[in-house]
Amino acid sequence: MAHRLRPVDAGFVESAPVRLVYAREMTAAPVTVFQALAHDVPGWPQWFSAVTLARPTDDGAGREIRLRGGTRFEETILLAEEPEVYAYRVDVTNLPGVRALAEEWRLAPVPGGGTRVRWTFAADGSPLFRAVLKGARSGLGRAFRDAVRTLDRRLAD
Template sequence: MPWFTLERFDTSFFDTAPHRHRFRMDLPVTPASVWNGLAGPTPLSWCRGLAGGRYTSPAPHGVGTTRQITALGTLRLHEEFVHWQESEDSRRHAFCVTRAGLPLYRRFGEDYLVEPLPSGGTRFTWTFAYEPNPLLRRPAALTDLPGAAFLRTLVADTKRHFGAA
């Protein structure tokens, strides 16, 4: 099966991408619980639309770490982390997809921010940013609704997994 190379980017893309979806969730669990689900050995295992998430570079993980995952059973993705920060106040990591099994995107990535809430629990902000393949730019703008619907299922699965209302 062929691989398609995507353009790399830094974290500024999450504020400038032509397509951005940002979801904020308040979860009734500790930041460590959320972070372990995102950065642990089987990331995002609770999301029904994702499978086979695994790191392809050794621990400890940080900037430059690589990972593979499959979305919707057909879209295979190779990811490289462009940001990785862990502190008492927050944890954040972000990746860009470097290769994909389908030529859908010119650039695609996700940013995960995990912060403690003053009242207990965790605020998890999940940002998706992408630029379609130039050949698909107009159809992507017309079909953003199904993509956004898929992203909302990932958010719903996350809320369900962590017991959020």
Template sequence: MLRRGRPVGPEFVESAPVCMAFGAEVAAPPAAVYRELAECVEDWPDWFGPLVAVARTPEGRQVRLRGGGQFWETVLVAEPATRYAYRTDRTNAPGMTALVEDWLLVPAGGATRVRWTVATDGTAVYRAVVRAARPAIGRSFRDAMRALDRRLTLPES
């Protein structure tokens, strides 16, 4: 069953009942990281393990997760080499009422400091489950950043 999310904006990361931020460094410059995030969306499953498929839509993208989760997202912010944020408009995730993901890219020498913020709201059970999943979400992010780093820095064969 699909549920509609509240049409929150990027400022939701400041007021969400559940907000988690994760950081990592990628050796590639911000423009290369941004290209993978915003322009090569179909390739996300190659480096972000929980994803099975990502497809472009007129508003943004449709994401399918391992285990059957699906999200239809609208891009809220697309600032090349700087920031990429989107919200979930529809999902089959039980209990979720709002979700924004915000990727901030900060130059760090020739590398990029990546900060991923997940801001969400939902039923009390949903919020509890998301909070309990924080360590696993953080691990998935760190694994994804290592895979993205390899993807962007290894020479092509």
């Protein structure tokens, strides 16, 4: 059953009770990575294996996301500051126990070329949800690492 989450702003990624932060470098330039994140939303399933459907909504102000296993998100874009940051919050989900959820992709140029990508997964929820999320830290890290590697290869082609 889908339920509405507490609306949060971009500052939530720094203040959330649970923050999972991952970073990795890519060879693609920040502007190219930003384009893939923010403007090619339907392309997400081709590089982020957990995503089965991604489509913009509300003339690009939101997104609909579906994940493997049946999790669904209706999201609002919080920040789209090219080429540095892309952030969104989840407004509605069928994921149990979650109260608030936002993600931020921060991009920085690497000396000599490329991009340092930092992904912050910020959440609040029931004690059980928080514990499960903390336990999923390594799995989310692996998913992020694999997604960034796949996206980098895709952007190089």
